[in-house]
Amino acid sequence: MLFGRSRSGRRTSYEQPGSTRSLNRIVALDGYRALAILSVLSFHYTIRWAAPYDPNAHFPAGSIFNGFPLFEYGWIGVEFFFVISGFVILMTLERCSNVIDFACRRFARLWPPLLVAATLTTIVMVFMGPGDWQVSSYDYVTSVLLISPDITSKLLHIHDVKWVDGAYWSLWVEIRFYILAAVAYLTARRSFIKLWLVLQVGVLAAGLLISIADSGKAETLLELIFFPAHLPYFTLGVCAYEIYSKGSLRGVAIIGAAMVSCLVLCNAFFGMNIYVGTDRLICVVANLVIFLLFFLFLIDHPIVSIFRLWPIVALGQASYSLYLIHQHIGVAMMRTAVQWGVPYLVILPLTTCIVVTTAFLLFRVVETPVKIWMLRHFQKLIVGVGTKAPWLSYK
Numbered sequence: 001m002l003f004g005r006s007r008s009g010r011r012t013s014y015e016q017p018g019s020t021r022s023l024n025r026i027v028a029l030d031g032y033r034a035l036a037i038l039s040v041l042s043f044h045y046t047i048r049w050a051a052p053y054d055p056n057a058h059f060p061a062g063s064i065f066n067g068f069p070l071f072e073y074g075w076i077g078v079e080f081f082f083v084i085s086g087f088v089i090l091m092t093l094e095r096c097s098n099v100i101d102f103a104c105r106r107f108a109r110l111w112p113p114l115l116v117a118a119t120l121t122t123i124v125m126v127f128m129g130p131g132d133w134q135v136s137s138y139d140y141v142t143s144v145l146l147i148s149p150d151i152t153s154k155l156l157h158i159h160d161v162k163w164v165d166g167a168y169w170s171l172w173v174e175i176r177f178y179i180l181a182a183v184a185y186l187t188a189r190r191s192f193i194k195l196w197l198v199l200q201v202g203v204l205a206a207g208l209l210i211s212i213a214d215s216g217k218a219e220t221l222l223e224l225i226f227f228p229a230h231l232p233y234f235t236l237g238v239c240a241y242e243i244y245s246k247g248s249l250r251g252v253a254i255i256g257a258a259m260v261s262c263l264v265l266c267n268a269f270f271g272m273n274i275y276v277g278t279d280r281l282i283c284v285v286a287n288l289v290i291f292l293l294f295f296l297f298l299i300d301h302p303i304v305s306i307f308r309l310w311p312i313v314a315l316g317q318a319s320y321s322l323y324l325i326h327q328h329i330g331v332a333m334m335r336t337a338v339q340w341g342v343p344y345l346v347i348l349p350l351t352t353c354i355v356v357t358t359a360f361l362l363f364r365v366v367e368t369p370v371k372i373w374m375l376r377h378f379q380k381l382i383v384g385v386g387t388k389a390p391w392l393s394y395k
Contacts, residue, residue, distance in 0.1 A: 015265045024389050028297055029084055030316030031307025036077040036084070036295075037326075041355075043074025044167070044327045045334065045348060058130055059335050061344035069282055075272035076286040081323075083290060085174060086237020090192070091245070093185045099392045102182050102387040108374035110146075110171070110320075113367040117324035118143050124329045128336045133328055134166050148172050163330045173227050177234050180226070185394060193242050193249040197256045200235045201229050204263065229267070232260040240294050244255040261291055279310045315356070321367055330355045 047053050057063075059273075065071045101277075112381035124137040143164040150254040153161045163169060181196075188195035203226045210218045221229060221386045235256065242253035268283035296304050306312070330351050337347040385392060 018292070020262075027313045027383055028304050028307045029087065029318075030313045031038045031291065032080065032297070033302075033319040034216060034312045034317035035307070035316075036080040037315070037322050039074040039077030039080070039091060040167070040323065041074075041326050042071045043353065044076070045352070046071045047074070048327075049331050055130075057333050058133075059338075061334070061338050064344070066151075073278070073282055073286050076283075076290070079230070079287075080171065080290050082173070082177075082230055082233035083237040083240070083294065085177065086234035087241040087244070088241075089178065089234075090185075090238045090241040093181065093192075093394065097382060098386050098389075098394055099182055099186055101382045102178075102394075104375065104378040104382060106178050108142075108371040108378070110174075111323055112370040112374070113321050113362055114146070114171070115144055115368050116362060117321065118168075120325060121164050121328055124332060129328065130332070130335070132308075133332065136161070139164055141364050145169055145178060146171055146263075165324070167323060167327045173230050176227055177227070177231075178213050180364055181234075181238075186392070188286075189394065190248070193238065193247070193253050193256065196235065196238055197252065197259070199226075200256070200260065203231055232263050232267075235260045236264070236291075236294070240298060244298055314360070318356075318359045318363035321362040322356060325362065326355045 035283040046062045046065035046068070048062070049057075049058065049059035050066065051057040072304060092105060093102060096105065110164075118140060122140055125133050125135050138152060138158055138161045139149070140155070142149050142161055146168075153159060180189060180199075182198065184195050185192050203222070206222055206226075207219075207228045239257035239260070239317075243250045243257070244286040248255070264287050265284055268287050269280050306347075333354070334347050334351050335346070337351075338344055
């Protein structure tokens with residue numbers, strides 16, 4: 001890895017995946033994204049839709065992997081994504097000129113592939129999806145606008161509004177994190193880490209007080225704004241970036257990273273929040289793996305070079321597109337094939353190859369070029385906001 005210095009004095013990375021140099025892109029994180037999406041995909045294609053995890057057993061064939069920890073706990077890949085997101089978002093905020101710049105970058109990154117993936121998923125569900133996976137107009141609009149179906153249901157007094165694909169739930173968490181981080185960075189700027197850690201401690205304290213008071217409404221409000229079960233993972237990523245970039249508050253970030261690591265492990269061991277109903281020891285180990293991977297990344301250990309190999313990096317770069325299309329489409333395809341008599345262990349790798357290939361196509365044809373086009377056309381808006389509303393500036 002080669003390193004340079006940004007104007008703020010922070011370290012920036014210049015890495016070379018394959019034969020093409022990628023300026024300011026940390027390719028090891030793409031390798032980590034590949035590991036995360038493979039974990040999630042393996043969970044969804046085996047354990048998630050089979051009994052006993054799914055009482056309705058949408059995909060009974062997957063039950064042959066029940067009890068296999070690497071697949072059964074593959075859902076931890078989503079939390080791994082959250083850590084990566086915390087790292088990347090602070091890096092992005094430092095490079096943005098103002099709030100609108102940040103919002104435009106996030107919109108151009110997330111929305112184009114989401115629109116295509118939601119549309120493709122809807123079409124596939126019409127032909128081979130189970131009855132409860134059929135997509136209504138409310139489901140579709142809610143999903144492409146990235147609004148929680150619970151909110152849509154309450155506002156419109158309509159029951160059973162759902163995501164086009166259940167995997168989209170994590171995007172709702174991401175969107176709230178972006179808003180929270182953007183506001184916090186605008187408020188604190190170079191003292192962002194301090195404010196963010198105060199916020200993390202405040203959320204933890206509020207959660208404990210609400211639990212003691214047994215206040216359902218307060219708990220719902222806390223979850224809506226601060227998503228306490230997942231916030232520590234973002235905080236860990238934020239701290240990791242401050243340490244990696246050699247920021248002036250890296251000492252505070254090290255303390256913060258240690259604090260949230262202990263918090264995550266306590267949640268895992270005591271079976272709280274997202275860990276309810278799972279083996280505590282395995283959850284602790286799974287989280288320790290995430291911590292270890294980021295520690296190795298921060299010290300630039302030679303083993304991290306594995307995650308800079310071109311095929312792994314390429315998969316990681318397409319991981320968002322793959323995440324959007326893999327679950328309902330892939331499971332519906334395998335479910336149909338098994339009903340037609342195709343052996344599960346034959347259709348499993350075949351389906352994986354199909355969705356990965358489709359994801360690469362979506363990444364190359366939609367995600368990358370449309371993002372570039374949108375950001376180019378957003379420039380006037382960003383500059384205009386910087387001139388007319390300097391109070392929204394991050395500089």
